[in-house]
Amino acid sequence: MGYKFNEEQKNSVNHKDNPLWVVAGPGSGKTEVLVVRTLKLIFVDGVNPKSIILTTFTKKASQNLFDRIIKYSTKLYDLYPELKGSSIEIHSLRVGTLHSLCNDIMKEYKYTDYENYKLINEIENYIFVYNYCPIAKYGARYKEIWTKFRCLVGRYDKDLCCQIIDYKNKARLTSATITLFNRIIEDKVNIDKLKNGKIYHKKLAEECEKYLEKLEGFKLCTFSTIQLKFIDFLNSEDGELFLSGSGYNPPIKHIMVDEYQDTNPIQEEIYFKMAKQIENNNLCVVGDDDQAMYRFRGGTVECMVNFDKTCVEKFNIPIDKINKIFLKSNYRSHPDIVKYYDDYINSYKYTKDVEMERARVKDKPQLVAKKEMDKETIDNYLALNYIEKEDDEKLAEEVANTIKYFKDNDIIEDYSQCVILIKSTREIDYNGNDSFIGHIRQKLLNNGIDIYNPRSKNFLNQEEIKLALGAFISIVDTDISVLENNLRSQPISNEVVKWYEEYQNNKNKYPELKKYVDSSVEKLKTMEEGSFINSSIENILYKIYACYPFTEWLNDEEKSYRLAKLTNLFNSYSTIPTENLISKGSISIDGHTKGKVDVKWLIEFYGSLVGHFLGGIDDIEDEEITIPEGKVPIMTVHQAKGLEFPFVFVYLQKWQNKANDGAILEREFAEFTDFKRISTIPRKKTFQDIIRFHYVAYSRAQYGLIHLWTSDIIDKKNNHKLYGFIKEHPNNLKIYIKNTSYFKNNINKIN
Numbered sequence: 001m002g003y004k005f006n007e008e009q010k011n012s013v014n015h016k017d018n019p020l021w022v023v024a025g026p027g028s029g030k031t032e033v034l035v036v037r038t039l040k041l042i043f044v045d046g047v048n049p050k051s052i053i054l055t056t057f058t059k060k061a062s063q064n065l066f067d068r069i070i071k072y073s074t075k076l077y078d079l080y081p082e083l084k085g086s087s088i089e090i091h092s093l094r095v096g097t098l099h100s101l102c103n104d105i106m107k108e109y110k111y112t113d114y115e116n117y118k119l120i121n122e123i124e125n126y127i128f129v130y131n132y133c134p135i136a137k138y139g140a141r142y143k144e145i146w147t148k149f150r151c152l153v154g155r156y157d158k159d160l161c162c163q164i165i166d167y168k169n170k171a172r173l174t175s176a177t178i179t180l181f182n183r184i185i186e187d188k189v190n191i192d193k194l195k196n197g198k199i200y201h202k203k204l205a206e207e208c209e210k211y212l213e214k215l216e217g218f219k220l221c222t223f224s225t226i227q228l229k230f231i232d233f234l235n236s237e238d239g240e241l242f243l244s245g246s247g248y249n250p251p252i253k254h255i256m257v258d259e260y261q262d263t264n265p266i267q268e269e270i271y272f273k274m275a276k277q278i279e280n281n282n283l284c285v286v287g288d289d290d291q292a293m294y295r296f297r298g299g300t301v302e303c304m305v306n307f308d309k310t311c312v313e314k315f316n317i318p319i320d321k322i323n324k325i326f327l328k329s330n331y332r333s334h335p336d337i338v339k340y341y342d343d344y345i346n347s348y349k350y351t352k353d354v355e356m357e358r359a360r361v362k363d364k365p366q367l368v369a370k371k372e373m374d375k376e377t378i379d380n381y382l383a384l385n386y387i388e389k390e391d392d393e394k395l396a397e398e399v400a401n402t403i404k405y406f407k408d409n410d411i412i413e414d415y416s417q418c419v420i421l422i423k424s425t426r427e428i429d430y431n432g433n434d435s436f437i438g439h440i441r442q443k444l445l446n447n448g449i450d451i452y453n454p455r456s457k458n459f460l461n462q463e464e465i466k467l468a469l470g471a472f473i474s475i476v477d478t479d480i481s482v483l484e485n486n487l488r489s490q491p492i493s494n495e496v497v498k499w500y501e502e503y504q505n506n507k508n509k510y511p512e513l514k515k516y517v518d519s520s521v522e523k524l525k526t527m528e529e530g531s532f533i534n535s536s537i538e539n540i541l542y543k544i545y546a547c548y549p550f551t552e553w554l555n556d557e558e559k560s561y562r563l564a565k566l567t568n569l570f571n572s573y574s575t576i577p578t579e580n581l582i583s584k585g586s587i588s589i590d591g592h593t594k595g596k597v598d599v600k601w602l603i604e605f606y607g608s609l610v611g612h613f614l615g616g617i618d619d620i621e622d623e624e625i626t627i628p629e630g631k632v633p634i635m636t637v638h639q640a641k642g643l644e645f646p647f648v649f650v651y652l653q654k655w656q657n658k659a660n661d662g663a664i665l666e667r668e669f670a671e672f673t674d675f676k677r678i679s680t681i682p683r684k685k686t687f688q689d690i691i692r693f694h695y696v697a698y699s700r701a702q703y704g705l706i707h708l709w710t711s712d713i714i715d716k717k718n719n720h721k722l723y724g725f726i727k728e729h730p731n732n733l734k735i736y737i738k739n740t741s742y743f744k745n746n747i748n749k750i751n
């Protein structure tokens, strides 16, 4: 580790029995604490690794936890060779996201009601809902539901000055259906109660019930429904054995949850249900309520804020049994930056519009800056700064110049030490113009600097994706006649034509690829009516990737990331079960026409998979991000969560003056669930979310935090409130920033 733990950290590691509540500020080493606590339980207290459940919100974070545990235990084995003779099986630790743990445990115990079940991922669920849920497939028949949940499906029409719903946009309806169903499940909405609500509640409850039955029929669980199944498991004899131990399996002794601020009500129920059965209710949760930012996915900060009260209620223990520890020392940021973001979040405590006070853990102490920096470095440069320009293009130019200046003056060693954080990494805005990020790419390129932006929503406009899909379409819908004659969805047609043309216009440049496509087309022509092509859709894609230029592109980090994503989408499409048991990934030939792909197959392929491309490729992702050297990474704040960077540029956004979807849904279902929320006013919650969003962004910075904005933003009254530091006017920022020029020339090299 290379450093000594402070008192608060030590106390969290050494805490023995009873619930432990670690409220950890940014950069306070919370994950490290959880890792060391786990190792201490195993190597010092002799707890069997299999008795410990260690979980967190994302796959990326759980992988990170596991990797660190393995790394440190390897070190321990090196330092204390006598440990090698012990029977500790560190790999048997139960670590993972909650849904993956639920899956593993129920499989391990051969739980009868989960036998032969399959856990499907988000894309598979999407395709399932698209195909099997009438509310998504025939949206117009469910107008009373969609009019009510217009926030999920509506699109603002400038000419008509209102939200309109395009019922032909099945991709959007599918995503919205999933959001609603997941919310019903995860908020523990009582479906019977919902049926007694208004007419749209009743219809929604019925549709959700049908969806759950259909999933059961195919023996499928989604990341949400597996949690329902797991609660049943915990209530069963198998569940009891799992908790109390049996045969080779020791009893469960400790449950530890990281990123607890993003837990949802059903997960809370699972943790408490398990901990109630184990000795001393050893449930340890670690998180930061101020960094809760997954409301749109059902994350519920109340679980974190009310942890002590929930323990009292569920475990029937006095409140002083719960050990509450604040990790307040910040080892990440320059002291001015720490003071700045701490002041920022605290300044909202009593603000009426935001009502942050009750939404934060009570008695939270101030952060204490502990980063090791010599005094000279601290005093000699401005750690906080901002750049203001009239428009995005000029702003981007100034940012590009600043980054170049940093490198040319040895302030940074590599461009990847600067990150640009923004709400959406799209390079093109909704009107087809360059967004701020589009300008940044261009301006940095002018300075010979590249950006790393693989999660840009421009997925479908990338040359490798267009060429791969264009080559694929040229095989299965050779002259795109099916597309042109049968598909009613204009957005899908427009997109597919673009890919098709990309391939057709470039094929002569790539003879190897052309040869493969031509020979496949020839082969297809000879196929008998009603037969199936030997190659599945994934096989075809792999063969396309085996040709130049893909062989070359697979060496490029951004391109290979996106091509892998395309492969995943194709795989998911193939694995979703169908009524007739034939995989969707098997391409069938028309029953009456030799050598022509079945129109129905193609329409379905276009509709569900391509529709998903258009609506669902989200840039909020959980995968591990490896930032390549030599490029400036562009990230959403969600992607940057848990990471730190020497220089952070935060683009301050125009916020629409309306409540967000997550907050609206919370209110909508509040009366049908027993889960108690702090407030049900969506607008207040939306403000809280925006504040937390900025707080997470600001707290990523180690040495320099630079705000970026265009002048028009600052003039808007409501934005002032949200950016906090600019309460009335940007001049106030100078209290912190002192000077609007670049970092002073004498800034030291970042080490």
Ligand SMILES: Nc1ncnc2c1ncn2[C@@H]1O[C@H](COP(=O)(O)OP(=O)(O)OP(=O)(O)O)[C@@H](O)[C@H]1O
Pocket (backbone or CB within 6 Å): 003, 004, 005, 006, 009, 024, 025, 026, 027, 028, 029, 030, 031, 032, 288, 291, 330, 331, 332, 641, 642, 643, 699
């Ligand atoms: N006691 C300590 N002494 C010195 N450095 C420390 C100490 N504890 C943690 N650190 C360092 O502080 C930094 C922040 O730690 P880490 O990234 O684990 O924070 P975190 O609490 O997970 O932050 P966030 O909530 O923002 O994701 C790391 O570089 C870590 O090595």
